Amino acid sequence: xxxxxxxxxxxxxxxxxxxxxxxxxxxxxxxxxxxxxxxxxxxxxxxxxxxxxxxxxxxxxxxxxxxxxxxxxxxxxxxxxxxxxxxxxxxxxxxxxxxxxxxxxxxxxxxxxxxxxxxxxxxxxxxxxxxxxxxxxxxxxxxxxxxxxxxxxxxxxxxxxxxxxxxxxxxxxxxxxxxxxxxxxxxxxxxxxxxxxxxxxxxxxxxxxxxxxxxxxxxxxxxxxxxxxxxxxxxxxxxxxxxxxxxxxxxxxxxxxxxxxxxxxxxxxxxxxxxxxxxxxxxxxxxxxxxxxxxxxxxxxxxxxxxxxxxxxxxxxxxxxxxxxxxxxxxxxxxxxxxxxxxxxxxxxxxxxxxxxxxxxxxxxxxxxxxxxxxxxxxxxxxxxxxxxxxxxxxxxxxxxxxxxxxxxxxxxxxxxxxxxxxxxxxxxxxxxxxxxxxxxxxxxxxxxxxxxxxxxxxxxxxxxxxxxxxxxxxxxxxxxxxxxxxxxxxx
Numbered sequence: 001x002x003x004x005x006x007x008x009x010x011x012x013x014x015x016x017x018x019x020x021x022x023x024x025x026x027x028x029x030x031x032x033x034x035x036x037x038x039x040x041x042x043x044x045x046x047x048x049x050x051x052x053x054x055x056x057x058x059x060x061x062x063x064x065x066x067x068x069x070x071x072x073x074x075x076x077x078x079x080x081x082x083x084x085x086x087x088x089x090x091x092x093x094x095x096x097x098x099x100x101x102x103x104x105x106x107x108x109x110x111x112x113x114x115x116x117x118x119x120x121x122x123x124x125x126x127x128x129x130x131x132x133x134x135x136x137x138x139x140x141x142x143x144x145x146x147x148x149x150x151x152x153x154x155x156x157x158x159x160x161x162x163x164x165x166x167x168x169x170x171x172x173x174x175x176x177x178x179x180x181x182x183x184x185x186x187x188x189x190x191x192x193x194x195x196x197x198x199x200x201x202x203x204x205x206x207x208x209x210x211x212x213x214x215x216x217x218x219x220x221x222x223x224x225x226x227x228x229x230x231x232x233x234x235x236x237x238x239x240x241x242x243x244x245x246x247x248x249x250x251x252x253x254x255x256x257x258x259x260x261x262x263x264x265x266x267x268x269x270x271x272x273x274x275x276x277x278x279x280x281x282x283x284x285x286x287x288x289x290x291x292x293x294x295x296x297x298x299x300x301x302x303x304x305x306x307x308x309x310x311x312x313x314x315x316x317x318x319x320x321x322x323x324x325x326x327x328x329x330x331x332x333x334x335x336x337x338x339x340x341x342x343x344x345x346x347x348x349x350x351x352x353x354x355x356x357x358x359x360x361x362x363x364x365x366x367x368x369x370x371x372x373x374x375x376x377x378x379x380x381x382x383x384x385x386x387x388x389x390x391x392x393x394x395x396x397x398x399x400x401x402x403x404x405x406x407x408x409x410x411x412x413x414x415x416x417x418x419x420x421x422x423x424x425x426x427x428x429x430x431x432x433x434x435x436x437x438x439x440x441x442x443x444x445x446x447x448x449x450x451x452x453x454x455x456x457x458x459x460x461x462x463x464x465x466x467x468x469x470x471x472x473x474x475x476x477x478x479x480x481x482x483x484x485x486x487x488x489x490x491x492x
Contacts, residue, residue, distance in 0.1 A: 040092050043085075049348050050076050050083035052311050056279060057089075060247075061096055068247065070096035070105070074112070087123035090116035091132070098136055103143065106136050208241060224252065231264055239270040246273060250280035258284055262292035265305060275308050282312030290316050294324040306338055314345035322349065326357060330364070340373045347377025355381035359389050372406045379410035387414045391424060394433070405436045412440035418448035425452065435468050442472035450478045457484065 039062040043051055057072035073093035077086040090112045097109035113129050113136075123129070140147075230238065230245040242264075249260050261284070264277040278296060281289050293316075296309040310328065313321045328334065329342040343361075346354055355378060362374045375393065378386050393399060393407035412421065418441060425437050438456065441449040453476070456469035470488075473481040 040088070045084040047344075048080075048084050050080035050085045052279070053079070054083075054085040054089070057092065061092065064099075065244075065247075066096045066099040068251075070100065087116065087120035088125045090120070091123065091125035091129045094129070094132060094136075098132060103140070103145075106140055109136055224249070224254070227252075228260060231260065231268070234269050236270070239273055242268065242270065242273045243276050246276045246280055250283055253284060258286060258288040258292045261289075262295065265292075265296060265300070271302075271304065274302070275304055278305055278308035278312055281309075282315040285316065287318060287320060290318055290321045290324065293321075297324065297328050303335070303338065306334075307341060310338070310341050310345055314348060317351075322346070322351060322354070326361075329361065336367055336370055339370060343370065343373050343377050347380040352383070355383050355386045359386070362393075368400065368402060371403055375403070375406045375410045376413075379414040382415065387411060387416045390414055391416060391420070394424070395427075401430075401432060404433060408433065408436050408440050412443055418444045418446055418452065422448065422452035422455075425456070431462065431465065434462075434465055438465070438468050438472055442475055447478070450476055450481055454480065454484050457488075 040054075040058045043055055043058070045051060048054075053072065053076050057069055057076065060072055061069035070093050073089045073096060076083065076089040080086060094109035094112040094116075097105040097112070110133060113133050116123055116129055117126070120126075227245045227249050231242055231249075233242065246261065246264060249257055258281065261277045261281050265274045265281075268274050268277070278293070281293055290313065293309045293313050296305055297313075300306055300309070310325065313325050325342050325346050329339055329346060331339065343358070346358060358374055358378050358381070362371060362378075365371050365374065375390065378390060390407050390411040394404050394411060396404065399407075421437060421441055421444070425434060425441075428434050428437065438453065441452055450473070453469045453473050457466050457473060460466050460469070470485065473485060
């Protein structure tokens, strides 16, 4: 018979899923009626590969650069289809196109909204998307579009459905705390001192940049010297104009664009202009851009620029870009926090060599925190070799307990089967590791994991471990868990 406190079993039955495996920021709630000047919610998913692109798109939309913002939001779901930002990116692409306002943009906006409805019917912005679609159809109908006129007429005669109930954000617990992914480079509008960026909404600047943009459409070769003259100005009053010039240089591309952007990172007195230049180097997909970014890592002493350069290199798929990231990850003369970011971005690569490299680096790194970040990055590599290696680290008695626990968690995140984790549990002798493994099993959400928790709750000779198993069973939706808890309570 199990000698367990009745109150513990009762508490386990009554426990709901109030626990989330890592502290997360609440997902923004849908706002049913938006002002035309609204911008997307602040970034909420640190560690997401699309985080920096989302920040850049959001900032561009906030500056009322609607055409550019539409392009950035449109790029996000195609480049990062599994990103947490992808579902709502379609809405914000459509919103920006709506603000552009020409017939072609409005029809493209409708296509984006319908793609969102097809791929992400439960997106947080679906309520807004429906309202925006009605506004776009109404505007097209006003301009004489017969298809839009029919759609407006049908919508007017339909009974309005009640607005969707916004999701309730998860509440986090304090323990156990699994590892956190390193934060990606910050693309916010704050400078390196934490101050809010300057207001770049001036009508004069907008008119000037619109004129340059129009010139680019006519003749990009004529526009570049003008943009270079703008970048040559170093006065504080032209900083916003220089930011926009950096963007247009990158968008125009062509021979020498990388040199201009690199020179801007080295000589412009404004930190935001320099950081914008580094970011846009990530969008210039040439080997010269990789060389420029590598030179920033080697020569710059500006930490913000180095963070941007690490991210920018991760966006290039060339072997030279990967080599530059790996070289930086191995440098002992730079802050560990920056090495962590390099390790994180290496782990996001689909290159099959990345996992092997990260595993080899583990034995050459002394810092415990860096080794933990390496474990996390290896867990992002969806390979049999990575999963097997994580279990090897977890079994290694020569590793610190903190590292072994981290390896267990990473193994679970990497997709090691629950049956294999259950077998590992039986071979462990340390209670602390067993407790961690029970937690890992609780996060697997499959029948085999529940089976193992049930066996531990009923038969483990360690009463404390049985209590832990009962607690995690209380978090399960599996009906067998509730039945087992009831049997324990009703046992004579």
